[in-house]
Amino acid sequence: MENKKELRTWLDDLNLNHPLVIAGPCSAETEEQVLNIAHQLKDTDVNYYRAGIWKPRTRPGMFEGVGALGLKWLQKVKSETGLKTATEVANKAHVELALEHDIDLLWIGARSTVSPFIVQEIADALKGTDKIVLVKNPVNPDLPLWLGAIERLSSSNIKKLGVIHRGFSTYEKSKYRNNPEWQIAIELQSKFPDLPLINDPSHITGKRDMIFDVSQTALDLNFDGLMIETHNNPDSAWSDAAQQVTPEALVQIMKDLKIRKEFDPETEYNTSLNNLRAQIDVVDNQILELLGKRMKVADGIGSLKKQKNVAVLQSKRWNEILGKMVLEGEDKGLSEEFILKLFKAIHQESINHQEKIING
Ligand code: PEP
């Protein structure tokens, strides 16, 4: 995919003085619910009204969406409130129905982005339309797969494109429902700075009281917008109850968020920033030097172990190192999560070095 400026024209054309906001319930449940929420969001910063019509659920037997009937409710939302509408499409039939009902923005869900067949089917069905299409990240942390979906749409001549970062599945329990892995969004942004990037704090956190913080982090990282699930009675929502906020809470979140500028022309600020960045560059180089040194030592250990035919992995010693580093890291204000990740990576690289020597 080329990095074309025109990718973000649709967003620039909205001429917003705030991040793009997509809000509305996880699922359309009843006509009354859909319209009630829409009317509460009418005179706010919300730009697109979202509602899931077909719901991908983890297990069968859960509420799977009201189906095409809900599209009529979204049309009513548009005519009664003027809000533009958005829904998830997961196959050709969904696309055709959404187009028939004049939905303004379509998104591809995380479970669909993983399937090139489905993405291609959707791209083919959309050929020749000028809808805005946003692609959620795949459930697994795979940037090329995410970009591949964008490429398929781009090849179908869909010009109004963007991505939604909704976090990634992990087997390990964490405080998030879907781990943000911010690095992936940052890498995508640096490769394709003109591809609008929307954050979905609802599916990242799974909990309404964490939505503000994740939204603020996204804005601090120059995201272009937010998609936040909003419900008139969140606790009794038919899907994703714990993560939905009321329209009132949404308005408060929008008010409290600090919108950061990408640049500031002021000279003193830029001088200080450049100075700090120069310091970071020096330290980064020192880190690399030290890591190189550490691996040379590991090579030495590899040679010794080879002479004596001793196994590379020494679990006891390794656990001692980890425990010590976590404690020392704490003293220096480094989180346990970071120290574990860092030292596991360093350890793996040491093992690779020793393996090379022992088997070389
Ligand atoms: C949704 O937006 O309601 C949804 C199902 O999201 P995801 O595809 O991110 O799970």
Ligand code: MN
């Ligand atoms: Mn949801």
